Amino acid sequence: MDLVTVRSVRTPSHRDELALAPGERLLGGGTWLFSEEQPDLVGLVDLTALGWPDLERTDQVLTIAATCTIATLVRAVPEPDWTAWPLVDRCANALLASFKVWNVATVGGNVGTALPAGALIALLVTFDAVAVVWTPDGGERRVPVERLVLGVRSLDLAHGEVIRAFEVPTAALRGDTGYRRTALSPHGRSGALVTARRDDAGFVLVVTAATPRPLVLRWDAVPDDAAVVVALDAHRDWYDDPHGSPAWRRAVSTRFAQQLRAEAEAAPQCQAGGAA
Ligand SMILES: Cc1cc2nc3c(=O)[nH]c(=O)nc-3n(C[C@H](O)[C@H](O)[C@H](O)COP(=O)(O)OP(=O)(O)OC[C@H]3O[C@@H](n4cnc5c(N)ncnc54)[C@H](O)[C@@H]3O)c2cc1C
Structure with missing residues (x-):
């Protein structure tokens, strides 16, 4: 959509031109910025001309x-x-x-x-x-x-x-990974996304989409099922929006976490293709 309050778009090519004036925002690809109204926005500072290697x-x-x-x-x-x-x-x-x-x-x-x-x-x-x-x-x-x-x-x-x-x-890139995701509709935004990684340092579970911010649970080794359930149960902050209720998000996240734990336990460590 048109951002009708925007008066300037700057394209700095050096770091010293990056300083933001009041009302200016950084612009990456613009897919979110241009997808809804930004009433307080008066200027954009496009980062893509800085030439950072990908x-x-x-x-x-x-x-x-x-x-x-x-x-x-x-x-x-x-x-x-x-x-x-x-x-x-x-x-x-x-x-x-x-x-x-x-x-x-x-x-x-x-x-x-x-x-x-x-x-x-x-x-x-x-x-x-x-x-x-x-x-x-x-x-x-x-x-x-x-x-x-x-x-x-x-x-x-x-x-x-x-x-x-x-x-x-x-x-971390040499570890095994696992992934589970669900949404209320086939092309809907994620309601729960649970990822896992196992390597020599231990086992980590990450819950997103179901929580306002990432929930990160770490163990020195693959835990037993009960430890995963207890850890998820102890978490109280489940997200509530049209993409899922907190109770549903908690239930599916716990189930996914249990599945990823079981897969990590069953898989030989650090096999190509990950634990999922
Ligand atoms: C059809 C559609 C589906 C989408 N589905 C999802 C989805 O499922 N999950 C999801 O997470 N998102 C979703 N999005 C939103 C998504 O987050 C953004 O579209 C995209 O990832 C943002 O990247 P961008 O480069 O376009 O960011 P922009 O729109 O350019 O910027 C987004 C925000 O990040 C800030 N920003 C950008 N770069 C930097 C930087 N280097 N440092 C600090 N701040 C910065 C901007 O100031 C702005 O506030 C969807 C969007 C659309 C249009």
């Missing part, structure tokens, strides 16, 4: 630029030992968006929107990714994505802070 690899870290599109991430060719990589495709498809959205929506924009059903949030949290945040004074700070997302449309980002990239430890 993906950079070292032995230890995969760095995903905030401006990397979901389509580019899905098309990336993983290293042979990145057994967790199938989770990228699964989470990207959890969006159920059209190819038009996929091709312009950015990883940073998905996290920046901070929706409970933020499928790239689920992916990055499951991979233990850390966000690299540029601060307005020219510095930067790092914050795990699981702590960056505070709630529905709420991030641990001050005005003027910019997500530059996400750093994924390649050790």
Whole structure:
């Protein structure tokens, strides 16, 4: 839709042009920003001209630029030992968006929107990714994505802070992963999305879409079924919107978590293709 209050669109090519004036917002692919009214918005600062490389690899870290599109991430060719990589495709498809959205929506924009059903949030949290945040004074700070997302449309980002990239430890990419998702309608937004990762460091379950912010449960090894049920039972903050009631979300999330636990227990560790 037309954003009728917008008076300027800036396209910085250097970091020192990034400072946000009052009423300006960062623009990634624009698929969320242009999908509904933004009454307080007076200007857009387009990040896509900054020329950040989409993906950079070292032995230890995969760095995903905030401006990397979901389509580019899905098309990336993983290293042979990145057994967790199938989770990228699964989470990207959890969006159920059209190819038009996929091709312009950015990883940073998905996290920046901070929706409970933020499928790239689920992916990055499951991979233990850390966000690299540029601060307005020219510095930067790092914050795990699981702590960056505070709630529905709420991030641990001050005005003027910019997500530059996400750093994924390649050790996490060598783990096994699992995935379960459900929605009330075939093409509806996710009502519950549960992902899992197992590697030498232990077992992690991540619940999104059913909770306002990611619920992350960690164990040193694959737990027994009762421990998973107790952990889910102890969680009180289940999301309530037209895509599902809190009681339903809690029930399906618990069931999915039990299934992923059982799969992780049954699977030989770190087999290509993951635990799901
Ligand atoms: C048809 C359709 C279906 C959708 N389905 C889903 C879904 O199932 N799940 C889901 O999570 N979302 C869904 N969305 C919304 C989705 O989050 C966005 O479309 C997309 O992921 C946002 O990416 P973008 O690059 O277009 O972000 P933009 O629209 O450009 O920006 C989104 C927000 O992030 C901020 N932002 C962007 N980049 C940065 C950055 N580098 N640092 C800090 N802030 C930044 C912007 O200021 C803005 O507030 C859907 C949207 C559409 C149109």
